[in-house]
Amino acid sequence: MTNSRHSPNIFEDEEAARHWVHSSFDNQGTVVPSDVRDKLHLRGLVPSGIDSFENQEERAMEQLRLKKTDLEKYMFLAWLKNTNLQLFYRMLLDNLEEITPLIYTPTVGSACLQYSHILPFLAPPGQPDGLFISLKDLDNLDELFRNYIEALPEPELTPQITVITDGSRILGLGDLGVNGMGIPVGKLQLYVAAAGLDPRRTLPICLDFGTNTDRFLEDKLYLGLRQHRPDDEQFFAAVDKVMKALTRHFPNIFIQFEDFSSEHAFDLLSKYRDDYFCFNDDIQGTGAVILSGFINAVQQAPVDPREHRILFHGAGSAGVGVAKQLMDYFVIEHGYSEEEAKKKFWLSDSKGLITKDRGDRLAQHKVFFAREDNDGHQSKSLLETIDYVKPTALIGLCAQSGVFDEAVLKRMAELNERPIVFPLSNPLDNAECTFASAMKHTDNRVIFASGTAFPSYQVPGTDEIRVPGQGNNMYIFPGLGLGATLAKPKCITDTMIYAAAKSLAGSLNDDEKAHNLLYPRLTRIREVSVDVAEAICTQALKDGVAKDDVVRRLKTPEALREHARENMWEPTRKTEDIVHSNL
Ligand SMILES: NC(=O)C1=CN([C@@H]2O[C@H](COP(=O)(O)OP(=O)(O)OC[C@H]3O[C@@H](n4cnc5c(N)ncnc54)[C@H](O)[C@@H]3O)[C@@H](O)[C@H]2O)C=CC1
Numbered sequence: 365m366t367n368s369r370h371s372p373n374i375f376e377d378e379e380a381a382r383h384w385v386h387s388s389f390d391n392q393g394t395v396v397p398s399d400v401r402d403k404l405h406l407r408g409l410v411p412s413g414i415d416s417f418e419n420q421e422e423r424a425m426e427q428l429r430l431k432k433t434d435l436e437k438y439m440f441l442a443w444l445k446n447t448n449l450q451l452f453y454r455m456l457l458d459n460l461e462e463i464t465p466l467i468y469t470p471t472v473g474s475a476c477l478q479y480s481h482i483l484p485f486l487a488p489p490g491q492p493d494g495l496f497i498s499l500k501d502l503d504n505l506d507e508l509f510r511n512y513i514e515a516l517p518e519p520e521l522t523p524q525i526t527v528i529t530d531g532s533r534i535l536g537l538g539d540l541g542v543n544g545m546g547i548p549v550g551k552l553q554l555y556v557a558a559a560g561l562d563p564r565r566t567l568p569i570c571l572d573f574g575t576n577t578d579r580f581l582e583d584k585l586y587l588g589l590r591q592h593r594p595d596d597e598q599f600f601a602a603v604d605k606v607m608k609a610l611t612r613h614f615p616n617i618f619i620q621f622e623d624f625s626s627e628h629a630f631d632l633l634s635k636y637r638d639d640y641f642c643f644n645d646d647i648q649g650t651g652a653v654i655l656s657g658f659i660n661a662v663q664q665a666p667v668d669p670r671e672h673r674i675l676f677h678g679a680g681s682a683g684v685g686v687a688k689q690l691m692d693y694f695v696i697e698h699g700y701s702e703e704e705a706k707k708k709f710w711l712s713d714s715k716g717l718i719t720k721d722r723g724d725r726l727a728q729h730k731v732f733f734a735r736e737d738n739d740g741h742q743s744k745s746l747l748e749t750i751d752y753v754k755p756t757a758l759i760g761l762c763a764q765s766g767v768f769d770e771a772v773l774k775r776m777a778e779l780n781e782r783p784i785v786f787p788l789s790n791p792l793d794n795a796e797c798t799f800a801s802a803m804k805h806t807d808n809r810v811i812f813a814s815g816t817a818f819p820s821y822q823v824p825g826t827d828e829i830r831v832p833g834q835g836n837n838m839y840i841f842p843g844l845g846l847g848a849t850l851a852k853p854k855c856i857t858d859t860m861i862y863a864a865a866k867s868l869a870g871s872l873n874d875d876e877k878a879h880n881l882l883y884p885r886l887t888r889i890r891e892v893s894v895d896v897a898e899a900i901c902t903q904a905l906k907d908g909v910a911k912d913d914v915v916r917r918l919k920t921p922e923a924l925r926e927h928a929r930e931n932m933w934e935p936t937r938k939t940e941d942i943v944h945s946n947l
């Protein structure tokens with residue numbers, strides 16, 4: 365994909381030249397060659413040396429590493445993105461393992477908590493970080509979208525993908541209101557880095573519907589609507605207005621629902637999934653990524669795959685979404701009926717094991733997995749539940765730091781030769797246990813993945829270094845989005861989500877398999893996203909929902925992979941690209 369900007373000519377049109385000079389996408393500062401500097405009246409405005417992209421990157425990395433805290437690094441990267449977007453993405457792609465945790469979990473969690481305090485550093489006027497849609501603006505939605513289009517560096521490059529949140533459940537941090545905008549911004553940066561979506565065509569949206577977190581309402585720097593959230597009737601009507609306006613302005617946009625509270629997440633997905641081009645990342649993306657890690661974990665565990673007993677601690681959008689996806693695994697791969705497969709799952713929440721006769725009114729999304737075969741048994745503590753269920757796999761999605769404590773981990777290790785323990789809550793401080801404690805309390809026998817990456821662990825007294833898996837939906841949504849924007853299916857089917865998970869599971873290379881990894885190394889994320897995109901396109905074709913003519917003609921996986929690769933945006937490396945066709 366080229367970055368070409370065809371007209372008007374920046375050397376002939378003063379307005380276009382001014383725009384170019386002020387554009388973080390086009391103007392790459394110190395690498396601009398001297399003849400271009402002259403033509404654009406830049407002489408004297410930058411030091412006289414003509415830089416290389418490599419030097420620019422080295423200098424920016426040096427500055428990044430000088431920052432003392434991760435939040436300072438986040439703010440530096442946000443500033444860099446708004447100043448020299450191509451350098452930002454070049455650095456991210458070349459240093460994925462170092463920078464991903466700074467723009468995504470865990471640091472994005474701290475950034476969201478502080479969002480109203482750091483915003484001036486993030487969004488200079490004229491370069492919106494995204495679209496803020498307040499409850500008070502519901503009658504002016506067309507104006508909001510027009511404003512956004514007018515603020516775009518290239519209005520003809522309309523958004524093709526959006527991540528939308530209402531900030532009501534940001535990671536495991538609770539209701540952050542408008543401060544949640546950091547999440548759509550971070551997720552879309554990963555779409556660009558991990559799957560080559562064009563950064564100019566990504567649209568972060570935060571629905572500013574108030575917050576029920578009083579400490580934000582009382583914070584004089586809080587930048588969102590200072591009121592409690594609306595009731596359900598108002599909420600669904602408001603989202604509906606936004607969905608209609610969004611698709612009126614951007615008819616083909618792919619919509620990712622993100623970090624809506626579980627009370628709304630399931631209903632929004634079932635309301636929109638058939639008629640809108642959308643999916644829910646916390647339910648379906650997380651479901652797919654954990655299914656993929658589970659498929660690889662099952663191969664390492666010395667247990668007949670059909671004998672697994674899976675206990676979830678946490679039964680929100682993520683817990684129930686993952687459980688449903690794993691249930692499909694037993695149905696599709698092992699021929700179970702849905703009812704039989706369901707019996708392999710026990711879910712627990714803050715009140716203990718979820719049973720039909722527990723005595724409280726279960727939220728609708730918890731009913732499906734509520735046990736009926738418990739003969740009146742109820743267990744409150746996690747340890748009691750483990751003793752009752754005797755799980756082979758323990759999956760944490762409850763955002764309670766450290767609940768997989770020494771006693772829990774030791775019990776899992778007593779019950780299993782290779783216990784599967786996935787503390788998946790984000791950010792890092794919310795993880796149910798650390799990798800080090802999981803290793804220590806299971807005699808290093810654990811099969812492990814966490815939502816946020818933990819450092820590697822050196823097995824005491826040996827040279828062996830064990831690398832933890834990162835079960836985070838970032839391994840799925842970028843490739844899913846790439847595949848979806850290419851195939852343009854009418855909707856995202858369950859079989860497409862399943863195909864994405866299988867493709868991710870199958871994408872481990874020999875080295876990764878030899879190291880018993882559950883997920884591919886992050887440095888290969890673009891290759892992996894190509895595989896996931898291909899799986900999405902292939903399944904969309906099989907399901908008869910793909911609308912894109914090119915994809916419909918490209919039948920083979922290799923041709924689809926090539927098509928995906930060709931459509932990936934790359935930050936420029938060539939000096940002559942910087943003035944594109946105008947030079
Ligand atoms: N690794 C990944 O890719 C993903 C991780 N997550 C993480 O999953 C977590 C949960 O997300 P949601 O399901 O949407 O949130 P949620 O708030 O709807 O669900 C939390 C669940 O945990 C339960 N819970 C709360 N306190 C508990 C306790 N003390 N003991 C047992 N259960 C307790 C709640 O009853 C609820 O069922 C978050 O930390 C989020 O960051 C979410 C999506 C993707």
Ligand SMILES: CC(=O)C(=O)O
Nearest residue numbers: 535536623646790837
């Ligand atoms: C990773 C993610 O989507 C979450 O923690 O909500």
Ligand SMILES: [Mg+2]
Nearest residue numbers: 535622623646
């Ligand atoms: Mg999420």
